Amino acid sequence: MPAVRMSDQEFRVISEFIHQTWGLKMPPAKRVMLESRLSKRLNRLGLTTFKEYTEYLFSPLGLENELVHMIDVVSTNKTDFFREPGAFTYMSQHILPEMIAGRGAGVKKRLMVWSTACSTGEEPYTLAMVLSEFSEKYPGFGFDYFILATDVSRKVLDKAQRAVYEHERVEAIPFDLRRKFLMKSKDPTQRLYRVVPELRSRIRFRHMNLMEDFGLREPMDLIFCRNVIIYFERETQAGLLKRLCDQIVDGGYMIMGHSETLNGMNLPLVSVAPMIYRKVA
Numbered sequence: 061m062p063a064v065r066m067s068d069q070e071f072r073v074i075s076e077f078i079h080q081t082w083g084l085k086m087p088p089a090k091r092v093m094l095e096s097r098l099s100k101r102l103n104r105l106g107l108t109t110f111k112e113y114t115e116y117l118f119s120p121l122g123l124e125n126e127l128v129h130m131i132d133v134v135s136t137n138k139t140d141f142f143r144e145p146g147a148f149t150y151m152s153q154h155i156l157p158e159m160i161a162g163r164g165a166g167v168k169k170r171l172m173v174w175s176t177a178c179s180t181g182e183e184p185y186t187l188a189m190v191l192s193e194f195s196e197k198y199p200g201f202g203f204d205y206f207i208l209a210t211d212v213s214r215k216v217l218d219k220a221q222r223a224v225y226e227h228e229r230v231e232a233i234p235f236d237l238r239r240k241f242l243m244k245s246k247d248p249t250q251r252l253y254r255v256v257p258e259l260r261s262r263i264r265f266r267h268m269n270l271m272e273d274f275g276l277r278e279p280m281d282l283i284f285c286r287n288v289i290i291y292f293e294r295e296t297q298a299g300l301l302k303r304l305c306d307q308i309v310d311g312g313y314m315i316m317g318h319s320e321t322l323n324g325m326n327l328p329l330v331s332v333a334p335m336i337y338r339k340v341a
């Protein structure tokens with residue numbers, strides 16, 4: 061079915077709405093993608109023009125029911141287990157020992173980690189594997205941790221919560237960790253794996269739009285904010301990162317994606333390694 065045509069005015073209105081609601085950039089280069097993907101929504105709704113679609117979108121019914129679908133049309137959910145693995149190695153080898161020695165984080169009080177745009181769950185489950193391995197390696201510490209994993213898309217959060225992944229997805233996990241932390245489907249015709257309950261119980265998945273108040277009471281020791289700010293304008297990035305910094309304890313860490321730079325943003329962070337920043341008072 062061919063895409064429905066979107067006028068310049070309709071593109072301006074819709075892209076501005078997306079920007080205002082989720083902070084996502086919608087430059088003219090994305091117009092064809094938006095037109096084609098939203099055309100499928102029009103079809104589903106039995107609408108034939110973008111005029112009808114915008115009328116629906118801005119009606120009380122549309123604002124209530126359409127946003128949950130629209131975010132999946134406009135956002136990128138690409139993720140992997142052990143994505144940009146240097147960050148996890150650095151966390152185990154440097155951050156955790158330093159935090160335990162310094163503030164007793166994870167020992168006197170459980171370590172709080174936040175995966176801010178967790179997509180389908182690969183990032184928080186990777187974190188849980190690495191943190192559990194660390195805890196086992198040093199049983200004397202009595203190391204304890206908790207992971208908050210948030211995303212604005214309900215669809216990815218549902219998948220994350222199910223914790224079921226195809227064979228190709230789990231291949232990025234080192235073999236010994238796969239054996240330890242994944243259960244294979246009993247049905248031999250399905251090459252599916254589920255994360256073990258012990259790791260699942262360490263993570264709380266929650267719906268959150270990072271453009272809104274986080275509503276979190278507990279401060280975080282570590283925040284993973286990877287591969288999400290690239291979709292925001294620089295001003296939006298700086299505003300979000302300032303609020304995230306307020307959520308980190310002094311001496312805590314912010315972990316970014318490898319293509320995301322915080323240069324010139326005037327944040328209370330110092331760079332300690334590629335992708336890794338420590339919060340300073």
Ligand SMILES: C[S@@+](CC[C@H](N)C(=O)[O-])C[C@H]1O[C@@H](n2cnc3c(N)ncnc32)[C@H](O)[C@@H]1O
Nearest residue numbers: 082136137138139177179212213269270286287
């Ligand atoms: C490319 S994925 C990154 C996943 C993971 N952090 C990683 O690095 O592999 C980006 C995620 O950001 C989420 N996202 C986009 N805008 C958001 C917003 N305003 N608030 C919260 N999450 C958002 C998307 O739904 C998507 O799942």
